[in-house]
Amino acid sequence: MSNPLRPLTLFLFGLAVSVEAVALDPFDTARITPPRPTPQAAGRAADVPCAREVPAAPLTAIDAVDLTLCNNPQTREIWAAARVQAAQVGVAQAAWLPGLDGRVGASRYQNDGRYYNASSAALTLSWLVFDSGARSANGESARQLLAAAAATxxxxxxxxxxxxLQAFYTAQATRAAVVSTTEAERAAREGFNAAESRYNVGVATPADRLLAQTALSQATLNRIRAEGEARNALGALANVMGFPAGRNLELVAPPATLPDADFQREVAALIAEAEVRRPDLKAAEAQVRAAQANVDLVQAQGRPTVSLSTGPTWAETDRVSVNGGVLGVTVNLPLFTGFDTTYRVRAAEAQVDVRAAQLDRLKNQVALDVWKAYQSLTTATQSLRTTVDLVASAEQSERVALGRYKAGVGTVLDLLTAQSALASARLQRIQAALDWYVYRATLAQSVGALDYTLLQPAAEGEP
Structure with missing residues (x-):
């Protein structure tokens, strides 16, 4: 008599092999999984470790980007989504391999007053050898979805x-606005002191003194608001870097010199470059190919399949053992599915049209993004140059108006007007610099070329 435990032993062996395989990566999906988002993956030097804590030195733009890519939860989320899709590629490849199933059972039953014990075991190897292309289509769909996940x-x-970068430059600009409004408050106080001195000696009217007092109060209010906006900007910067909004941050000072505002490139060439480089366009194109592969998959699911199965069996009833085996071929012919396949194919084909329309819409949006960013940068460049002259002339006008008022040949309205114009010019200068830095980065991102090379001048002395 054959050993009745032999089939059970084979079953347990197969189970152990299956459990062991779970811990492995037999299809090497780790190789096709996109690397984890880090500064190094975005073009940073390979010897720079991933930043986890705010540096002790004042924060630079590069530091802000490093901390964001290392700590922002979105990087972990998007990488996890890519790993999910890489695992789906492994699932699609697993369908090509045979399956091994084990089954054991035991029962006790009564017949004519007698009790009988029965037990059985079976080990079945099954293999889908023909599926009308369903596995190939499923694998292609999984690979395209992985490409879309990587591009996303x-x-x-x-x-x-x-x-x-936007949060960093905004924080810098709001801090500069605090300095500007503080200087405007100082000038307004000087104007008020001059008006009060003239009023005390009887050469100025009470109206002059009240106008100067109002201007000083307004300047103080502007400074208080600027300080609040600066605190909010620092909170937004800490948030995007993955830290609590109340984190204490110290920023480097803005550069004393103007940034290199030269940018001479044809916008049509930039749009063409964006159509090649934009990752979201690549993701949309992969989504179209995945949808096309899904049509093939749905069509194949309504076609014949052929499967093989084989394996040993063992059964024992009332101490009588029976050993055997099975070898079978199964041909599945879907003759009528209630039009399920028909409508599944229609839905899949319509989904291809949806993805194709989304791709065309995104291409138009990319062209618009590049166009708007280019025009905004051009405007910011011109504004930046103009505000330099604006501040210089406003400073000269304010000095002249203050001197004339102290000398008794100018009016307090002339002085307040000049001071207001100077404060406005300084804020416009700050806003123009902020716009230039932000729109330069926005244009690079709209083209799909935003990386650390944009910040290389900053590494040599600029923020």
Missing amino acids: QDYTVQTLFLSA
Whole structure:
């Protein structure tokens, strides 16, 4: 008599092999998984470790980007989504391998007053040898969806890169606005002191003194509001870097010199470059190919399949053992599915049209993004140059008006007007510099070329 435990032993062996395989990566999906988003993956030097804490030195734009890519939860989220899709590629490849199933059972039953014990075991190897192309289509769909996930990850990294720069430059600008409004408050106080001195000696009217007092109060209010906006900007910067909004941050001072405002490139060439480089366009194109593969998959699911199965069996009833085996071929012919396949194919084909329309819409949006960013940068460049002259002339006008008023040949309205114009010019200068830095980064992101090379001049002395 054959050993009745032999089938059970085979079953347990197969189970052990299956459990062991779970911990492995037999299809090497780790190789096709996109790398985790880090500064190094975005073009940072390979020897720079991933930043986890705010540096002790004043924060630079590069530091802000480093911390964002290392700590912002979106980087973990998008990388996890890419790993999910890489695992789906492994699932699609697993369908090509045979399956091994084990089954054991035991029962006790009564017949004519007697009790009988029965037990059985079976080990079945099954293999789908023909499926009309369903597995190939499913694998192609999974690979295209992985390509879409990888491109989406790249786009998310660039979006976070831009968000970090926007938050950093905004924080810098609001801090500069605090300095500007503080200086405007000092000038307004000087004007008030001059008006009060003239009023005390009887050469100025009470109206002059009240106008100067009002201007000083307004300047103080502007400074208080600027300080609040600066605190909010620092909170937004800490948030995008993955820290609590109340984190204490110290920023480097803005550069004393003007940035290099030269930018001479044809906008048509930039749009053409964006159509090649934009990660979200690559993701949309992969989504179209995945939808096309899904049509093939749905069509194949309504076609014949052929499967093989084999394996040993063992049964024992009332101490009588029976050993055997099975070898079978199963042909599945879907003759009528209630039009289920027909409508599934129609839905899949319509989904291809949806993805194709989304791709065309995104291409138009990319062209618009590049156009608007280019025009905004051009405007910011011209504004930046103009505000330099504006501040210089406003400073000269304010000095002349103050001197004339102290000398008794000018009016307090002339002085307050000049001071207001100077404060406005300084704020416009700050806003123009902020716009230039932000729109430069926005244009690079709209083209799909936003990386650390944009910040290389900053590494040599600029923020």
